[in-house]
Amino acid sequence: MDKIKFIKGFLKNWKEVGSIIPSSRFLANKMIDPIDFKKAKVIVELGPGLGCFTGKILEMMREDAKLLIFEINSDFCNELKKNKDSRLAVFNVSALDMAYHLKEIKADYVISGIPLSTLVDDSRGLLLKAIKNILSGGGVYIQFQYSLGAYKKLKSLFSKVSFKFTLFNAPPAFVYQCVKNSE
Ligand SMILES: C[S@@+](CC[C@H](N)C(=O)[O-])C[C@H]1O[C@@H](n2cnc3c(N)ncnc32)[C@H](O)[C@@H]1O
Numbered sequence: 001m002d003k004i005k006f007i008k009g010f011l012k013n014w015k016e017v018g019s020i021i022p023s024s025r026f027l028a029n030k031m032i033d034p035i036d037f038k039k040a041k042v043i044v045e046l047g048p049g050l051g052c053f054t055g056k057i058l059e060m061m062r063e064d065a066k067l068l069i070f071e072i073n074s075d076f077c078n079e080l081k082k083n084k085d086s087r088l089a090v091f092n093v094s095a096l097d098m099a100y101h102l103k104e105i106k107a108d109y110v111i112s113g114i115p116l117s118t119l120v121d122d123s124r125g126l127l128l129k130a131i132k133n134i135l136s137g138g139g140v141y142i143q144f145q146y147s148l149g150a151y152k153k154l155k156s157l158f159s160k161v162s163f164k165f166t167l168f169n170a171p172p173a174f175v176y177q178c179v180k181n182s183e
Contacts, residue, residue, distance in 0.1 A: 018115025026168035
């Protein structure tokens with residue numbers, strides 16, 4: 001059922017959604033693997049789609065932690081809002097505007113499924129800067145992509161960038177892990 005809703009979203013706006021089906025559980029596990037759930041108090045998720053990472057994060061999160069998610073697609077947001085977990089806040093706005101909604105809040109982790117490759121250059125740069133700004137010192141940004149095209153740009157912004165690969169996703173994907181300098 002989720003898959004059909006996701007495909008409908010893709011057909012309405014393929015550039016924004018970026019993938020015809022949701023990520024696999026293998027990719028979801030690789031995405032949440034870098035998160036130290038014992039310590040994380042604020043996790044921000046960008047482009048959650050129908051929540052294939054969201055549910056896993058909530059399962060692992062501390063009782064006093066917060067998960068703040070930014071999804072631009074209102075149909076996906078209506079589905080995400082059905083989850084009544086009090087630790088979850090769903091924002092139906094572009095991730096480019098997240099700083100306005102987060103105010104002074106800094107994130108320990110930002111986990112993102114936004115397709116960087118279909119964003120125009122200006123938006124990609126603005127988004128990456130916005131992500132860096134909302135991370136606390138030593139915070140980690142985790143992003144999946146279907147190519148290594150963003151590697152150079154990420155290296156120019158973050159103090160440490162590494163990546164892993166999973167074959168078990170359609171299409172196979174790279175998971176970047178980018179660390180912000182401690183302040
Ligand atoms: C490739 S899908 C990933 C969905 C899900 N995380 C997954 O892995 O299956 C990309 C998602 O990013 C959302 N998106 C694209 N641009 C966005 C933006 N500027 N702000 C917030 N969400 C955005 C799309 O609506 C879509 O849900």
